[in-house]
Amino acid sequence: MNRLREHIEEITPITDEEFDYIQTFFTLKKVRKNQFLIHEGDEVKHEFLALDGIFKVFYIDEDGKEHILQFAKKNWWMTDYVGFFKQKNSKMFVECLKDGEVVSLTLQGREKLASEFHKMDHFFRIKLTNGYIALQQRIILLLSSTPQQRYEEFSRLYPDLISQIPKKYVAEYLGVSRETLSRLYSNNNK
Amino acid sequence: MNRLREHIEEITPITDEEFDYIQTFFTLKKVRKNQFLIHEGDEVKHEFLALDGIFKVFYIDEDGKEHILQFAKKNWWMTDYVGFFKQKNSKMFVECLKDGEVVSLTLQGREKLASEFHKMDHFFRIKLTNGYIALQQRIILLLSSTPQQRYEEFSRLYPDLISQIPKKYVAEYLGVSRETLSRLYSNNNK
Numbered sequence: 001m002n003r004l005r006e007h008i009e010e011i012t013p014i015t016d017e018e019f020d021y022i023q024t025f026f027t028l029k030k031v032r033k034n035q036f037l038i039h040e041g042d043e044v045k046h047e048f049l050a051l052d053g054i055f056k057v058f059y060i061d062e063d064g065k066e067h068i069l070q071f072a073k074k075n076w077w078m079t080d081y082v083g084f085f086k087q088k089n090s091k092m093f094v095e096c097l098k099d100g101e102v103v104s105l106t107l108q109g110r111e112k113l114a115s116e117f118h119k120m121d122h123f124f125r126i127k128l129t130n131g132y133i134a135l136q137q138r139i140i141l142l143l144s145s146t147p148q149q150r151y152e153e154f155s156r157l158y159p160d161l162i163s164q165i166p167k168k169y170v171a172e173y174l175g176v177s178r179e180t181l182s183r184l185y186s187n188n189n190k
Numbered sequence: 191m192n193r194l195r196e197h198i199e200e201i202t203p204i205t206d207e208e209f210d211y212i213q214t215f216f217t218l219k220k221v222r223k224n225q226f227l228i229h230e231g232d233e234v235k236h237e238f239l240a241l242d243g244i245f246k247v248f249y250i251d252e253d254g255k256e257h258i259l260q261f262a263k264k265n266w267w268m269t270d271y272v273g274f275f276k277q278k279n280s281k282m283f284v285e286c287l288k289d290g291e292v293v294s295l296t297l298q299g300r301e302k303l304a305s306e307f308h309k310m311d312h313f314f315r316i317k318l319t320n321g322y323i324a325l326q327q328r329i330i331l332l333l334s335s336t337p338q339q340r341y342e343e344f345s346r347l348y349p350d351l352i353s354q355i356p357k358k359y360v361a362e363y364l365g366v367s368r369e370t371l372s373r374l375y376s377n378n379n380k
Contacts, residue, residue: 059330067333069326082323091330114315118308125304125315128322133272135325136259140249140281142332143257143365175333 001028003051004103007075011126012119022120025109030101031055037079037094037102044083044090046104050076053100054164059092068173070138071097071161077127097165147176151184191218193241194293197265201316202309212310215299220291221245227269227284227292234273234280236294240266243290244354249282258363260328261287261351267317287355337366341374 001023008014014022026049031037037048040059048055055072057080069092072078080092084107114121141153154174155162162170171181191213198204204212216239221227227238230249238245245262247270259282262268270282274297304311327347334340344364345352352360361371 061334062339069329082326085319085323114312118311121308121311121315122304125311125318128315128318129275132318132322132325133275135322135329136272138329139259139325139332142329144251
């Protein structure tokens with residue numbers, strides 16, 4: 001749980017006593033590659049903070065096509081947030097791509113922590129701000145015209161992810177073919 | 191400023207005294223159609239809450255093509271949030287599509303209010319949560335395969351916007367041609 005404390009303290013200092021209480025809201029869980037944290041149709045009971053590992057959040061459209069909403073790595077939060085905040089069933093899958101650990105938190109837990117501690121309200125606000133920025137950048141990437149621009153933007157934003165995620169998922173995330181992506185990878189490494 | 195108070199009190203009650211102080215951080219501004227609140231390249235000094243009117247937030251890519259990130263109407267917040275939170279110059283334009291009024295707030299003002307009042311931290315967190323949900327829905331709309339699905343999703347989410355925004359902007363937002371959009375409109379009204 002030390003990693004959770006470090007993560008919170010990147011935003012706001014907390015005392016030992018406070019952390020002893022705060023951590024009771026979180027549950028630690030090991031996750032293996034290919035394991036799912038959430039399936040489509042599940043009640044979205046938790047959000048997850050990745051302490052380690054790589055994850056992808058995706059959905060499958062009416063035609064059976066998979067679309068990746070986001071990846072997540074250490075210190076990123078993830079779930080189907082529409083389902084989580086609106087207490088609806090999930091439209092998303094959350095799958096582990098590389099062994100790791102997460103802590104989970106319920107919406108009731110989040111709201112209780114935020115109402116009892118001004119600093120936790122602040123913490124969640126700052127985390128949401130970062131999430132908001134990441135989603136805006138995701139939209140700009142999707143709107144960008146060329147595969148080249150999308151690839152460059154993704155590499156610029158997440159240089160560490162590029163090397164750890166199978167190419168087929170990067171291609172899917174960027175909405176480009178695997179052949180195009182391979183060309184971009186090799187051009188980039190010249 | 192009553193509308194600002196009503197907007198805040200949808201999330202959290204505040205006293206007359208508190209509101210007297212809180213409102214000093216906001217500046218009221220009338221905006222006419224075609225007027226810009228932000229130009230690309232501007233320092234992003236403010237975020238804006240629309241009290242009335244319709245707005246669009248968009249950017250122009252390297253090839254000179256316009257892309258609409260979002261629309262905004264009464265009680266929606268808008269700015270180039272990446273620029274605002276990171277204190278960088280704007281990549282976005284914010285333009286008024288229909289006469290209205292906004293209140294503006296600086297980042298310093300937002301942070302001061304949030305640190306002085308737990309309830310304002312809470313207010314901004316809840317607003318960000320809603321914004322986060324809207325962006326996730328925007329992404330799903332962009333990833334959706336067919337113009338028909340995109341149009342239906344947009345109509346479902348924002349039935350009031352469909353009737354107030356010029357068709358050319360709706361087409362641009364959805365990434366479909368105007369001809370396709372006209373067909374969808376007329377099918378929908380049969």
